[in-house]
Amino acid sequence: MSQQGTLHRPMGVSLMSSKEPLLRVEGLKKYYEAENDFLSQLLGRSKTVKAVDGVSLEIGEGETFGLVGESGCGKSTIGRTILQLEEPTAGSVYFRGQDITKLSSEELRNLRTEMQVIFQNPHSSLNPRLTVNDIIGEAFEIHDIGTESERDTRIKELLERVGLNASHANRYPHEFSGGQLQRIGIARALAVDPDFIVCDEPVSALDVSVQAQILNLLEDLQAEFGISYLFIAHDLSVVEHIADRIAVMYLGEIAEYGTPEELFTPPQHPYTEALLSAIPEADPRWDGNRIILEGTVPSPINPPSGCKFHTRCPKVIPPAGYALEQDEWRAILSLRTRIDNGNIPLDQFSGDIATAIREEYDIPDTIPADVDRILSEALEAVAVDDFERASSMLDKELETPCAVHNPAIRSTANGQVACHLFDDRYADGTVYPETTREAN
Ligand code: SF4
Structure with a gap:
């Protein structure tokens, strides 16, 4: 420990970690x-x-x-x-x-x-x-x-x-x-x-x-x-x-901890993976493709519910019981986030507004019929400016644990990660009804 009045660091400072960390x-x-x-x-x-x-x-x-x-x-x-x-x-x-x-x-x-x-x-x-x-x-x-x-x-x-x-x-x-x-x-x-x-x-x-x-x-x-x-x-x-x-x-929380080896071989948290993919000369220990995250970090004044990364996560867990591909679910969830935030400028659409919204926000036309039906009903509500009804309809029918439960940090063989993909309770898309969907 430094001493007041002393100008020179004592020689032989220990590099050993004590039991109690510094x-x-x-x-x-x-x-x-x-x-x-x-x-x-x-x-x-x-x-x-x-x-x-x-x-x-x-x-x-x-x-x-x-x-x-x-x-x-x-x-x-x-x-x-x-x-x-x-x-x-x-x-x-x-x-x-x-x-x-x-x-x-x-x-x-x-x-x-x-x-x-x-x-x-x-x-x-x-x-x-x-x-x-x-x-x-x-x-x-x-x-x-x-x-x-x-x-x-x-x-x-x-x-x-x-x-x-x-x-x-x-x-x-x-x-x-x-x-x-x-x-x-x-x-x-x-x-x-x-x-x-x-x-x-x-x-x-x-x-x-x-x-x-x-x-x-x-x-x-x-x-x-x-x-x-x-x-x-x-x-x-x-x-x-x-x-x-x-x-x-x-957004104010730790998504993943680890040594550089643990973090990069391979990255566990989808956010870490996206950050690593953005390095121009990516680490040779990892050989994935560049991942472009949608949008910017949301405001910490009104952070997303559940996992704060769910509004941008490229691996967000689809709802249980539907045969949704990842790209289909990502597109639907991004549109749902816009609906939740009232962020669809209706005055810029004309004609069949529900169809125009699908096209504008790149909703794949491959989504399964049962999901398509739910989305259509929600978009009809949006078309008449009833965002609240559309929002609650999508929340009720197409819920993901990622938007409901805030993931706790869990130890894995490669460090520690806060993501439902590493928690058996949630990885299949199950949402536990006793937990309400609240902002963090
Ligand atoms: S909990 Fe869900 S949204 Fe969050 S990082 Fe994991 S998969 Fe993505």
Whole structure:
């Protein structure tokens, strides 16, 4: 553990994981009140953004834990909440066995010497009016570490350790390239000898040629100092090479955990599979085709019911009792999601509206007759602007466990996954009637 007033990390830092992990997060939630419109305020129905919705993870000493997912899935919020830069709505964060959500502001200030952050954009995260010397030295001031000459020596050492020159200490941020600025950001994080660093998309703002250099630097520093990283990225190809374990996030929840080997041979969760397929030079351990996900990540203000990925999942489980092919069911469910959200602009259709909607939203003409009959009735309701009736008709007749039951994380031979395809109770499309279909 770092000592205040000490400028040099003690030699021989252990890389062994202790029984208690360095960091343990349990049931972490971070909700925000959304900007509520006039009607919501009037009705007293405030809307909540569920940015992080019950995340648990552990990070050992000297380990890199990758957290990956599309923009808006809550991964940066987890990083900030772990660091207590944001107050959690619920859950606990244990650092060396101590719940740091309960610390006083003075205790938290002291903890900042052990937990640091490297930000995504070095251009905006470094104060342009300060010299590099002042940027790195700020932490020494705040934590009252070292004498002036010790600080100067340490800053020069740090600059050289991150691949810059000691003479750069007197320059300003605008005199550096993006890669050099990120090296300064890393030196700033290292200044107080932290044991844990949140690396929040540290290479995504950099040229591809520079990314590898920064990743190599982070790995070298970890090998030398035994630092643990929470490494946040939207690109699976970035974390797969640096992380010991990876969690894939979707809409505030963990979809899958595993080592890179477990995650890629083959991926279990359909979302992980889609992310992996999007890597230009896909991992040689996996040889599937490119999977294009429909649409974007839904709003965390009104997330889908059941499995939050069901509105986009290419393997969503068909309802029991119907002989539906996957592409047929995906098309019907996507149309159903539009109907649920009232998202079909009727004024843009003319003539036989039900048929026009089928054509516009690519409903295959191969769907079985029993399903076709249900869909026809629902589309007739849509055609007369009765979305509610259409919605409840489809919910009742064509229900999938994916839209009803929120999958729990389950252990498998290849890691841990939250998907009904790995749960015998639901994999055949059974929906349990005692569970109501509610938003998460
Ligand atoms: S639970 Fe259903 S919707 Fe969710 S990932 Fe699994 S198959 Fe897809």
